[in-house]
Amino acid sequence: MSSRNAFKLPEAVRTKSRFRNAIGKYRLNRTGDCIACGKCVEICPYGVHVMRRGRLVANHHLCVGADCPEPCHAACPVQALTLRRNPDFDAMGDFRWTPDLLASTWHMAEFSEMPPNHLEYKIGGSAGGFDKLRIKFPPVKKGDKSLLEADDDPDMGVELNRRGDNAHKIRIEVPFYGGGMSYGSVSITTMLSRIKAAATLGTFCCTGEGGYPDELKPYDDHVITQVATGLFGVREETIQRVKIVEFKYAQGAKPGLGGHLLGDKVTPGVARMREAVVGYPLFSPFPFHSVYSVEDHKKHVDWIKAMNPKALVSVKVSTPTDVDMVAVGSYYAGAHIIHLDGSYGGTGAAPDIAKKNIAMPIEYALPKVHRFLEEEGVRDKITVIASGGVRTPHDVAKTIALGADGVCTGTADLVALECIRCHNCESGRGCARGIATTDPELIKLMDLDWGTQRVINMFLAWRKELIRILKRLGMKSLKELVGRTDCLVHLDYMRKSRF
Amino acid sequence: MPSKYSIHTHTAPHRFKTVTKSGIIAWEEGCIKCAVCVKTRCVYGVYDNRNLDPLQMIDSIDNECMNCLRCVQGCPKELIHKSLNPEYQALGDPYWSPDIISKLWYQAETGRIPVSGAGYPGPFSGPGFDSMWTDMSEIVRPTRDGIHGREYISTAIDLGRTARHISLNDEGMLERDYSQIYDIPLPIILKMPAFGVINGDIIKGWVMAAKRLGTLMALPQEMINSAPDDSDPWLIPMISPEESRTYAIPEETRIAEVPWSEERAGVIEGIERAYSSLLISVRIPMDEKVEEKALSLARNGVSIIHLEAAENGLFMDEGKQYLKDGIRSVHLKLVEAGIRDEITLLASGGIAMAEHVAKAIICGVDAVLIDFPILIALECRMCRRCTKGLECPVEIDRASPSWVASRVANLVGAWHNQLLEVMGAMGIRDARRLRGEVGRAMFFEELDRATFGSMGEVEDCELE
Structure with a gap:
């Protein structure tokens, strides 16, 4: 309890888009008839219009369109304004990350608030899984605000060591931490933005498989270092530096496939970090060739424990049919955390056939694992972390209700940094927006302080929204929500109960 | 074991410009001629290759644009926009979708597997074959050095x-x-x-x-x-x-x-x-x-x-x-x-x-x-x-x-x-x-x- 009180959340600071024209759902076209009277500036409740040196400019992305109670285009004395849907908006995004979800996340990263209702910020357009699940709230009596106004915020922390062994007792203050993205797949600025944000939020962020750059040293206590099949950048010293070590057996987006870093991406920096040769492609094989059974896996875990006895061991696996057996096996091998990465999760590059088809979505794997661990009587001895398509605080709540203790995020962090989901992380010089690249020129597109604050803002908004959800459910802590599938309803199976 | 089967592929270029998902709309009117125009700063250099196919009346930049939207977001007069291409959306039919068709084109041209960054962008599931997933094996699998490695997988x-x-x-x-x-x-x-x-x-x-x-x-x-x-x-x-x-x-x-x-x-x-x-x-x-x-x-x-x-x-x-x-x-x-x-x-x-x-x-x-x-x-x-x-x-x-x-x-x-x-x-x-x-x-x-x-x-x- 004392640690809980001692922890202080970071401040939210408005952090605008780093591009000149932020993209919103609507556009206000202004004709030459505008007399710069300032009426629009005066009435707009959202601050869309700004008078600059006698001329009017618009922050289109703040416009809520038809939802606006005082539309400027109706009030304009010379009818110089027309409201249009922005064609750019519809040209971005996809089924999982709809344009609405991208813009919502950008809003959270800018203002640290949930966006206005003109954006659908709770679900995406995939028409299944999370997007068909709804959170079920007890009805509120008219005028009764006691639930939402309860003074104490619910406890959002998650204990990561439930084995009760000699390893660190670690509590994260928010129910999420950053999933692995390697140096090489993302820029050092992206990596540091995520890790710095994680440190201030009282949580962790994983290095991915690509080494442990020296720039991360100040945040050692908030870094999870990854040991994956290529063993790139893994040294005794890096294992000893951290509090959590993650074994990556497979990645949800490309389970059963090895990793492949193209030669072009093996820049001098990347090569040094991975102890490889510049310009030569690098393979991470699949699987760990030293692990062909749970016993072999235990040997791995023991190896880490011998080097760093206090470290927590996390095991990251993807979601085959027998994922429940894998989870139990990991527990018996001594893992503290089982991290399930569902098939619709992110990646720097993977064959489309793998992303779409191999292994199951996290929404199926999680309840299966939760139930099986309960039946085995070990559910309260291991921490279950889920990832693979968690985009919003609502997804977090649903994931936890399906049986996770917490979640890992990845793509959402990048969207906060203004990833636009163009899916070209892997081509040419890498991400044109300077997020997932090691190109010296493109890296400069993003500033570390800007990136850190954007990620912090988004996660503070997530936390606030999760608190609202928990209060609305009448729960005092996040723990109460774990495995509560009765708090969810799936639209395809919805029926009124008979009594 | 019989010798390993492999298919040799060589790029076989398109004869026509492909139909792409979205197009670039760039107005000239209102342009203030910035010293460094966003078009010259395109990471992919698509504006450098701008030409019009007279036969198809298609602008080459639409085909090469990688959708980073940096020019859209950078132009001070907001003169550049991206818009969904109705011709793309009209390709094929509900089954032979534009997405399937364009991926087939890519494979026929290059002989390569479609690979992309970021997670799966499509619907959760769908009818027919889209309602099944293939499994994976968490620990044991046959090849030790990648699918093109020494121990090979037979498709015969x-x-x-x-x-x-x-x-x-x-x-x-x-x-x-x-x-x-x-x-x-x-x-x-x-x-x-x-x-x-x-x-x-x-x-x-x-x-x-x-x-x-x-x-x-x-x-x-x-x-x-x-x-x-x-x-x-x-x-x-x-x-x-x-x-x-x-x-x-x-x-x-x-x-x-x-x-x-x-x-x-x-x-x-x-x-x-x-x-x-x-x-x-x-x-x-x-x-x-x-x-x-x-x-x-x-x-x-x-x-x-x-x-x-x-x-x-x-x-x-x-x-x-x-x-x-x-x-x-x-x-x-x-x-x-x-x-x-x-x-x-x-x-x-x-x-x-x-x-x-x-x-x-x-x-x-x-x-x-x-x-x-x-x-x-x-x-x-x-x-x-x-x-x-x-x-x-x-x-x-x-x-x-x-x-x-x-x-x-x-x-x-x-x-x-x-x-x-x-x-x-x-x-x-x-x-x-x-x-x-x-x-x-x-x-x-x-x-x-x-x-x-x-x-x-x-x-x-x-x-x-």
Whole structure:
């Protein structure tokens, strides 16, 4: 309890888009008839219009369109304004990350608030899984605000060591931490933005498989270092530096496939970090060739424990049919955390056939694992972390209700940094927006302080929204929500109960 | 083990500019001529290659734009925008979607597997093959150094009939020739599509591709003459019932196909008597009677059964059933009858992506036939203008046989590599063992209900 009180959340600071024209759902076209009277500036409740040196400019992305109670285009004395849907908006995004979800996340990263209702910020357009699940709230009596106004915020922390062994007792203050993205797949600025944000939020962020750059040293206590099949950048010293070590057996987006870093991406920096040769492609094989059974896996875990006895061991696996057996096996091998990465999760590059088809979505794997661990009587001895398509605080709540203790995020962090989901992380010089690249020129597109604050803002908004959800459910802590599938309803199976 | 099978691919460029998902709209009016224009700072340099294709009136930048939207977000006068391309959205039909078509184009051009960054962008699940996922093996899998490594995955399959047992005559010799099995190195057979501006050159190209790949090409008998001279072993003549008695099957033909008919028994016997080493495949339309028909054929000694669905992967009789379900039920019926291993099961209709090959095999066929993909490989847009006697917008009828062959070999090469990817992940090293292996797949209907079926109660609550 004392640690809980001692922890202080970071401040939210408005952090605008780093591009000149932020993209919103609507556009206000202004004709030459505008007399710069300032009426629009005066009435707009959202601050869309700004008078600059006698001329009017618009922050289109703040416009809520038809939802606006005082539309400027109706009030304009010379009818110089027309409201249009922005064609750019519809040209971005996809089924999982709809344009609405991208813009919502950008809003959270800018203002640290949930966006206005003109954006659908709770679900995406995939028409299944999370997007068909709804959170079920007890009805509120008219005028009764006691639930939402309860003074104490619910406890959002998650204990990561439930084995009760000699390893660190670690509590994260928010129910999420950053999933692995390697140096090489993302820029050092992206990596540091995520890790710095994680440190201030009282949580962790994983290095991915690509080494442990020296720039991360100040945040050692908030870094999870990854040991994956290529063993790139893994040294005794890096294992000893951290509090959590993650074994990556497979990645949800490309389970059963090895990793492949193209030669072009093996820049001098990347090569040094991975102890490889510049310009030569690098393979991470699949699987760990030293692990062909749970016993072999235990040997791995023991190896880490011998080097760093206090470290927590996390095991990251993807979601085959027998994922429940894998989870139990990991527990018996001594893992503290089982991290399930569902098939619709992110990646720097993977064959489309793998992303779409191999292994199951996290929404199926999680309840299966939760139930099986309960039946085995070990559910309260291991921490279950889920990832693979968690985009919003609502997804977090649903994931936890399906049986996770917490979640890992990845793509959402990048969207906060203004990833636009163009899916070209892997081509040419890498991400044109300077997020997932090691190109010296493109890296400069993003500033570390800007990136850190954007990620912090988004996660503070997530936390606030999760608190609202928990209060609305009448729960005092996040723990109460774990495995509560009765708090969810799936639209395809919805029926009124008979009594 | 036989030597490793690999398909050599070489870039075979498009003849026409492809249709892309969105286009760039850049106004000149209002431009303030910045010292450094955002167009000159494009990471991909697309504005440097700007030219207009006079034939198609298409701006090259639309084809090369990678959708980073930096110019859109950078122009101080907001003169550049991206907009969805209505022509792209109008490609194909609900089944042969713009996404499927454009990915087929890419594979036919490059021979590469479609690879992209970020997570899967599509719907959670869908009808037909989209309602199943393939499994993976968390720890053990066959290859130690990648799918192209030393221990290789075999995609070869057998075509023909396996005897339940062998019989010896009084001299202790085999009673008859049991060796009527042909193997092909990958479970994909080419088949002439139902429409398209198909001429002799196209047929030549397709047959050249089949030969290069080591597989077969199914052609209506009247088109057989268009194939190159020495290609008979790579052809499957599809014989019409009326002419089954009169059509002279070329000597080196290994397999011939006849359609289902009630009187088939006589027809098949007639052909088999005339050509002793020929395997006969019987094509059955996917309809509600498909199981019965397949069972009776198998019991009557037919070697190969070809289940044919409509071009959108649905049953032929306007049913709501999908090829996927039809294959599963026929396969199971034959397993129950104890004769599945004796015959070869093929399927066609709506096989549109590499994953469909793996999934069809998991559902129970030995191999698939692909038809429209080999036409789309030639830049077909599935506009169906040719079916109305109108001109082909991409002039497929003018394509050269060698280009056709390269495009199809590229496409199949990319599919083969994708098949290796999923088989590798499943821990399966032989395509023969993938057949009917539903334990290596997960089905939406079962998983969704098992997971969410109990999450349906709503009583006096608010949903969010």
